[in-house]
Amino acid sequence: MPFHPPLTRAPASDKLPSIVTLLKSCKNSAHIHQLHAQIIIKGLEQDQFVASHFVCLSYSLSSLAHCSRFFGCILDPSPVLWNSLVKGYCERASWVETLSVLARMRRAGAVPDKFTYPSVLKSCAGGSRSGLDGDVFVGTSLVDLYGKCGEIVCARKVFDAMPQRSVVSWTAMVVGYIGAGDLVEARRLFGEMPLRNVKSWNAMITGLARVGDLTSARELFEEMPERNVVTFTAMIDGYAKAGDMVSARALFEQAPVRDMFAWSSMISGYAQNGLPNEAVKVFVEMVSKNIKPDEFTLVGLMSACSQVGCGKLAKWVDSYLSESSIALETAHVVAALIDMNAKCGNIERATELFETLPKRDIISYCSMIQGLSMHGCGVLAVNLFTRMLQDDINPDEVAFTVILTACSRAALVDEGLQFFEMMKNEYSIVPSPDHFAIIVDLLSRSGRLNAAYELLNTMPVEPNACAWGALLGGQVTEQNGGALGSISNSSLMEVKISSSKVLTENKSRA
Numbered sequence: 001m002p003f004h005p006p007l008t009r010a011p012a013s014d015k016l017p018s019i020v021t022l023l024k025s026c027k028n029s030a031h032i033h034q035l036h037a038q039i040i041i042k043g044l045e046q047d048q049f050v051a052s053h054f055v056c057l058s059y060s061l062s063s064l065a066h067c068s069r070f071f072g073c074i075l076d077p078s079p080v081l082w083n084s085l086v087k088g089y090c091e092r093a094s095w096v097e098t099l100s101v102l103a104r105m106r107r108a109g110a111v112p113d114k115f116t117y118p119s120v121l122k123s124c125a126g127g128s129r130s131g132l133d134g135d136v137f138v139g140t141s142l143v144d145l146y147g148k149c150g151e152i153v154c155a156r157k158v159f160d161a162m163p164q165r166s167v168v169s170w171t172a173m174v175v176g177y178i179g180a181g182d183l184v185e186a187r188r189l190f191g192e193m194p195l196r197n198v199k200s201w202n203a204m205i206t207g208l209a210r211v212g213d214l215t216s217a218r219e220l221f222e223e224m225p226e227r228n229v230v231t232f233t234a235m236i237d238g239y240a241k242a243g244d245m246v247s248a249r250a251l252f253e254q255a256p257v258r259d260m261f262a263w264s265s266m267i268s269g270y271a272q273n274g275l276p277n278e279a280v281k282v283f284v285e286m287v288s289k290n291i292k293p294d295e296f297t298l299v300g301l302m303s304a305c306s307q308v309g310c311g312k313l314a315k316w317v318d319s320y321l322s323e324s325s326i327a328l329e330t331a332h333v334v335a336a337l338i339d340m341n342a343k344c345g346n347i348e349r350a351t352e353l354f355e356t357l358p359k360r361d362i363i364s365y366c367s368m369i370q371g372l373s374m375h376g377c378g379v380l381a382v383n384l385f386t387r388m389l390q391d392d393i394n395p396d397e398v399a400f401t402v403i404l405t406a407c408s409r410a411a412l413v414d415e416g417l418q419f420f421e422m423m424k425n426e427y428s429i430v431p432s433p434d435h436f437a438i439i440v441d442l443l444s445r446s447g448r449l450n451a452a453y454e455l456l457n458t459m460p461v462e463p464n465a466c467a468w469g470a471l472l473g474g475q476v477t478e479q480n481g482g483a484l485g486s487i488s489n490s491s492l493m494e495v496k497i498s499s500s501k502v503l504t505e506n507k508s509r510a
Contacts (some may be wrong), residue, residue, distance in 0.1 A: 021051050032062040055085055064234065085105075143158050147175060178203060217238060233255075236248045237261075240273070267279045295330055295332075298324075309343060324468060334353060339370075361395050365401055373406035394427065397429055400429065404420060
């Protein structure tokens, strides 16, 4: 019999303490029924906190039937409440019934989380295969569950034991293999499917595109009888991540429908492949079509703006973001904002954002240091790096590249050499050819060509073209005329030959 709510209800805030007391006092089934009546009388059946505790007590002290009836009266169960119900079925019901509740949860639009699956898996672990007889839906749910939890062997055992399989069953198994990284088995099983739907095709194409097998993905794309926006977006994103923006753009133009994800893939692709102006153009076109970008699209746009280095454009993007519904508190959005403003010369705005961060990490520090360095604030960059160390953030190879570059640009020789030694001795980081090249550049800029040349000759790794170029660049300034005198003509010729050799080798590799 359904539970009917009373005609009048007292304010929940006035009644909650007494209900909490009753919840703690429940000892048996009779208490549960009395408590249920009180919850209805006091108008608390929609209170998620009360409902969650009551569900747990109900399946423990009464019955799952009672628990389920109570749950059915809740209009919008929270994930916590769903997990309470799932846990009850895991403990008191068969694994088949547990899977039915999980399926009911998903049909209601609730998303299972890390607290849902462990309980269900524990229930299914000792389950009998007899529950698969004639129930394709239950078997498919179990295959899907095991696949999502990474238990691909168990998923396959259930799949093989199913006397009947639907296209959804086959797709769940294919998706499971893709999630486990076994594209070979996924492709083999996909080839055996007696029937395929759009989701099956999209799953396989997306899986291949994500691992960079664009040849196979394109073959399936061309074979697919009917494509949708997901199909095109998967291929566009795959080409963009592989650096093939020509193919990405061609498919983008062919797509009959473009959703926000397709636009975002193009913007991020152009930004990541060194074509920031194209990324900005795509964004402007996107906005002109009244397509609202999400936070990931805007992060891609800000990355493009950082490369362009235009302060006016950065201010426009910053203003657009402030007026949008995107949460500025999101960590990766703020980090991108700081990076964009710093690299575009809006140091004041970048500093404001940086100082308001509740927690600063190595990425936000490096963005600020790099921005200060690029715009002639070398001393401030060094001070900020020191502050990062004081905040107990350990610099990595990239952080040292950023600060050494800042010292080179600002001709802070002593500080640069100090950080170079710190990298080796205090943080046990082996300098890369790029690190050595920056130090050679630092010494050359300050007129210490002898020291730079000596460093090149004693490097434990082969100097790259940047290192040779930095040394050669030192001779073009008038103040270095005397320094070059101590380097013999034959040595200088050796430098030029070595530089030319490295450049030629790099071109041949490309």
